[in-house]
Amino acid sequence: xxxQLSQLDQVFAALADPTRRAIVMRLCAGEASVGxxxxxxxxxxxxxMKHIHVLETxxxxxxEKEGRVxxxxxxxxxxxxxxxxxxxxxxxxxxRLDRFEAYVMKLKKERAAAKRPSKTTEKTTxxxxxxxxx
Amino acid sequence: xxxQLSQLDQVFAALADPTRRAIVMRLCAGEASVGxxxxxxxxxxxxxMKHIHVLETxxxxxxEKEGRVxxxxxxxxxxxxxxxxxxxxxxxxxxRLDRFEAYVMKLKKERAAAKRPSKTTEKTTxxxxxxxxx
DNA sequence: TAATTGGTTAGCCATGGAGCTAACTATAGG
DNA sequence: CCTATAGTTAGCTCCATGGCTAACCAATTA
Numbered sequence: 001x002x003x004q005l006s007q008l009d010q011v012f013a014a015l016a017d018p019t020r021r022a023i024v025m026r027l028c029a030g031e032a033s034v035g036x037x038x039x040x041x042x043x044x045x046x047x048x049m050k051h052i053h054v055l056e057t058x059x060x061x062x063x064e065k066e067g068r069v070x071x072x073x074x075x076x077x078x079x080x081x082x083x084x085x086x087x088x089x090x091x092x093x094x095x096r097l098d099r100f101e102a103y104v105m106k107l108k109k110e111r112a113a114a115k116r117p118s119k120t121t122e123k124t125t126x127x128x129x130x131x132x133x134x
Numbered sequence: 135x136x137x138q139l140s141q142l143d144q145v146f147a148a149l150a151d152p153t154r155r156a157i158v159m160r161l162c163a164g165e166a167s168v169g170x171x172x173x174x175x176x177x178x179x180x181x182x183m184k185h186i187h188v189l190e191t192x193x194x195x196x197x198e199k200e201g202r203v204x205x206x207x208x209x210x211x212x213x214x215x216x217x218x219x220x221x222x223x224x225x226x227x228x229x230r231l232d233r234f235e236a237y238v239m240k241l242k243k244e245r246a247a248a249k250r251p252s253k254t255t256e257k258t259t260x261x262x263x264x265x266x267x268x
Numbered sequence: 269t270a271a272t273t274g275g276t277t278a279g280c281c282a283t284g285g286a287g288c289t290a291a292c293t294a295t296a297g298g
Numbered sequence: 299c300c301t302a303t304a305g306t307t308a309g310c311t312c313c314a315t316g317g318c319t320a321a322c323c324a325a326t327t328a
Contacts, residue, residue, distance in 0.1 A: 006152075013150035016143055017316085021219075028226040035274060045275070047317050054315095068274050068325040076227060079220065085155075086217035092162040093210060151286085169304060179305070181287050188285095202295040202304050270328085277322070284315080292307070298300085 010058035011082045019043070020051050024060060024074065031073035034063075144192035145216045153177070154185050158194060158208065165207040168197075 014020050023037055038048045052072065055061035059078035063070050148154050157171055172182040186206065189195035193212035197204050 008155070009150055009152060012146050012155075013315095016147035016150055018140075018143060019316095021142070021146075025223060025226075028223050028230065030230060033274085043316095044318060046277080046319085049276070050316070065275085068323095070275070074227065076224075079223065083217070083220035083224065086213065086220065089159060089162050089213065090210075090217065092159075093208065096162065096164060147285095153286095167304085177286095178288060180289085180307080183306070184286070199305085202293095204305070271326100272328090273324100273326070275323085275325105278320090280318080280320105282315100282317085284313100286312090286314100288309105288311075290308090290310105293305085294303100295305100296301100296303075298302100 007059065007078065008082060008085060011060060011078050014054050014058045014060055015082070017051065017054075019048075020055055023051060023055060024079070027061065027072060027074040031071055034070045034072065037072060141193065141212065142216060142219060145194060145212050148188050148192045148194055149216070151185065151188075153182075154189055157185060157189060158213070161195065161206060161208040165205055168204045168206065171206060 015024070019041060022040070026032065026037060034045075034049065034052060037052070038045060041048060052061065052063070056063060059075060061072055062075040063072040065071075149158070153175060156174075160166065160171060168179075168183070168186060171186070172179060175182060186195065186197070190197060193209060195206055196209040197206040199205075
């Protein structure tokens with residue numbers, strides 16, 4: 001678990017760099033050699049290789065060398081574990097909002113019960129639009 | 135759009151730090167003052183404030199000061215946009231896998247058609263277990 | 269075998285990020 | 299008014315990161 005967190009550090013740090021995100025995006029479309037991957041970037045190969053190595057270290061990328069060409073492919077587990085982090089946070093966040101909303105509803109009801117005849121005209125609580133991947 | 139990417143840089147960089155991730159996690163459970171947020175960490179306040187500022191700069195956190203206490207809350211848009219990035223990549227990745235699978239199926243069928251009488255007994259393609267939030 | 273291609277290693281430099289202390293501002297409470 | 303509280307500003311280290319060049323393998327290919 002503590003190890004997990006440290007892996008998250010690495011994955012997020014890796015994805016914080018636009019070059020590396022581009023590599024990941026490229027690899028989502030299929031495997032490629034280092035040369036093919038490097039070609040769109042105006043960067044010396046050794047610099048580029050560092051990015052490859054970072055991605056490989058944090059588990060986002062796998063590669064193997066055949067002859068003199070190294071082929072890279074995405075290894076999705078790390079990507080998925082990072083995505084899971086977001087989903088987990090969002091779950092907590094949304095649960096809290098639901099609880100809060102319930103609380104507000106209860107308050108409203110109580111207040112309405114307290115001064116029965118007068119209608120309490122409050123602004124509608126802005127509930128934050130449920131999202132797709134929920 | 136180019137601005138969007140730069141925002142992603144910042145968000146991922148922000149989340150690459152365990153302290154900041156912890157802050158975000160804490161704020162998912164509800165708003166808190168700087169002091170409350172800082173309390174679990176063995177870190178000088180100015181250092182901690184930098185983290186707060188980083189989170190605020192990249193749009194993950196909002197804060198306002200009343201009297202001498204600054205209250206922080208999560209502002210979910212940035213978090214969601216980062217999560218969207220993952221979902222987008224995964225969509226592409228999975229689409230490719232599906233295409234690949236279809237391709238393998240086609241190959242199988244063709245091969246089966248070629249040597250009609252013999253049943254080609256191949257191992258099942260290991261399809262990568264559809265995930266929850268799909 | 270010689271030259272080219274594809275990648276790798278080594279080492280340098282500049283920048284930025286995470287941490288610290290010290291000193292300061294401003295509100296709250298006595 | 300005085301003190302304690304809650305943040306803030308300024309300025310300093312240290313080291314990790316991203317980039318470079320130069321030189322170096324090791325497979326292909328001519």
